[in-house]
Amino acid sequence: MNMEEQVMQIILHSGNAKSTAFEAIQVAKENDIEQANRLLEQANDELSNAHKVQTFLIQSEIRGEKVETSLLLIHAQDHLMNAITFKDLAGEFIALYEKVNHYSIS
Template structure:
């Protein structure tokens, strides 16, 4: 797989993770905490896939293989970092919705 394909995989997996984390927030908002947590786990899996590709590129550079810095690579890294942040915040939203839902039941 060439460099551009690897970079596009990072973008794809990161985008999937962010979208799934957003779905998790919506599920929590709809009071389906079990589904929200399942979706958050799926987002984690997507981030794991993106991270594997990123790690491969980092290890390639460590081995002395030139990894060309490009706008596309920077864009992929930006997607990954934002997806990680969004997933972490989604976890906080889910916990908040769960607390609010339990509080309003009483």
């Protein structure tokens, strides 16, 4: 896989993670906390895939291989960091919906 393909993999998996985390929030809003947590795990898996590619690029640079910094790579890093933050916040929203739904049912 060439550099551009690796960078696109980071963008792809990060985008999938963010979309899935957003879907998890929507599902939690409908009081399906179990499904929301499953979706959050899927988002985590996508982030793990993106992180593996990122780690490979970092290790390549450590080995002395030239990893060219490009606008596309910076864009991919931005996507990954935003997806991680969004997934973390989605977890907080899901916990909050779970609490609210629990108290409104009791």
